Amino acid sequence: MSLLVPVASSYPFRFALVAGCVVTAAAWLVPPSQAPAAKVSVAIPVVVPPAAEPVAAPVEPVVAAVAPVRSSELxxxxxxxxxxxxxxxxxxxxxxxxxxxxxxxxxxxxxxxxxxxxxxxxxxxxxxxxxxxxxxxxxxxxxxxxxxxxxxxxxxxxxxxxxxxxxxxxxxxxxxxxxxxxxxxxxxxxxxxxxxxxxxxxxxxxxxxxxASLPNVVVPTKLVDAKLQQAAIAALIASPASQETQRAWDAQRTDTGRAPNLWHSDGAVTAEVLRHPITGEIFVSAHGRADGGCGDPEANVWGLFRVVDGSLVPVQLRQLGEIRTIDALIDLEGDGDFELLGKPWLGDAELLTRASGDEIDSLSVPFHGCPC
Structure with missing residues (x-):
């Protein structure tokens, strides 16, 4: 009696079945004293899964830089x-x-x-x-x-x-x-x-x-650097604006029967070192002022210097004009350029100008009287 098993009729299966029968028969025919047959290595195919589709790294959205809010409002x-x-x-x-x-x-x-x-x-x-x-x-x-x-x-x-x-x-x-x-x-x-x-x-x-919704007015930070202060004072005194002041000073003293002298010997020349909090740049502001009575000579010169590699680079060197007292240097627009807040001789007004001297606005109180 034979046992019939349904077998798939594919060629590889029939080949494997015949090979198995041959090996079994050989095992029965080999005498026990004979050395066993050499092992047969059968390569087993390895199915390699298809490579995964590359996944693109997420791209961060590009956000355009927001320009700083700048306003000259004051x-x-x-x-x-x-x-x-x-x-x-x-x-x-x-x-x-x-x-x-x-x-x-x-x-x-x-x-x-x-x-x-x-x-x-x-x-x-x-x-x-x-x-x-x-x-x-x-x-x-x-x-x-x-x-x-x-x-x-x-x-x-x-x-x-x-x-x-x-x-x-x-x-x-x-x-x-x-x-x-x-x-x-x-x-x-x-x-x-x-x-x-x-x-x-x-x-x-x-x-x-x-x-209130605008950025604060930029106010520079005051620093202490005696070397820079002295250098700025010397540069101001040697400037063309100072020399022009000296000529007018000498002429007025001569006209009133007095001997010429240096304008800055009678007046105060001061300097302050400032750091711009946005740009980080260092500046030195130097102001020379000499006030006399009516008919006396006067001086009012100002210099603003940018510090570059330890040296002073002039930004402004000029007669200061109507402003006689500098209350503050500020930066309205936050653009790195300074404006001046100050008062005139009698202190009867608030003045706001560009560093160049161009007036932006003023708040005045007219004085009626004799200032002398």
Whole structure:
């Protein structure tokens, strides 16, 4: 009897079956004393799986660099009648009794006087007479009405909100020099003072302000380096601006019967080292000033130097002009270039200029009197 098993009829299977029978028969036919047959090595095919598809590394999205926010906005801050105001614009000048008008200045000079409320006159401890009058929002020029409710930062440290608007006029000195009565009145202050449209702030006291959402005004860090300070002072004294000052100084002394001398022997020359917090560059500002009485010679020269590989490279070397006291060097736009905040001889104004001397804005208080 035979056992029938269904077998696949493929050729490889039949070959393997025959080979197995031959090997089995050989095993029965070989005598026990004969050495066993050599082992037969049979190669077993290895199936190699297909290579995996390469997976691309994730690509980070390219984000365009955001340009720094730059703004030249800087608004002067002052106090009047116990409140804090921010200057928005100079108003059209009013003629005084002698027919002359106070000086205008700044980028927004000449705005027409808006309708306003009753004039309120006050005299401050600083000797400034001021007149304020509220302006309803509907009467504020459209270019400035948008300040209503805006937040501003004063001197980089104090945040305030614009809560209203006013017309403000300020003046100082002797009213008789303006052809007025012995005391200032609301009408005479309006006629002879500096008149401006101002925003009323709910808080803060300071010098300047800007929109709170803008970056802070860049203020350089003061360093101490006596060697750089002395080098800047020497460079300023040797500069063409200093030499021009010396010639005028000698001529005026000679005209008044005095012997010539060095202008800086009578005046103070100071220097300070500054590091720009954004660019990291080092600067030295040197200022030489000599103030005499009426008819005396005067000096007012300034130099700004950039420190490059330990050497001073002049950025500005010039007569400083109307600014007599430098209160601060600042960078409005954060572009690495400085602006100057300062005061004139009598200290009756705040001045903001480029390093070149070009005026950006001012906050003045006209002085009526004899300064000598």
């Amino acid at each position: 608004m002067f801050v002052f106090q009047a009648d116990g409140d804090t105001y921010m200057k928005l614009a100079t108003l059209e000048a009013a003629k005084s009794a002698d027919g002359e008008a106070p000086e205008d200045g700044g980028d927004h000079s000449g705005v027409a006087m808006p309708r306003h409320g009753k004039l309120r006159h006050s005299h401050g401890e600083d000797g400034v007479d001021a007149v304020t009058a509220s302006v309803a929002l509907r009467h504020v020029p459209a270019a400035y009405a948008t300040w209503q409710g805006q937040k501003v930062k004063v001197d980089n440290i104090c945040e305030a909100t614009v809560i209203g608007f006013a017309v403000v006029a300020r003046v100082t000195g002797d009213p008789s020099y303006a052809g007025e009565a012995e005391t200032w009145t609301a009408a005479s202050v309006m006629a002879n003072g500096s008149r401006m449209l101002a925003a009323k702030l709910d808080d803060c006291v300071g010098t300047y302000a800007r929109t």
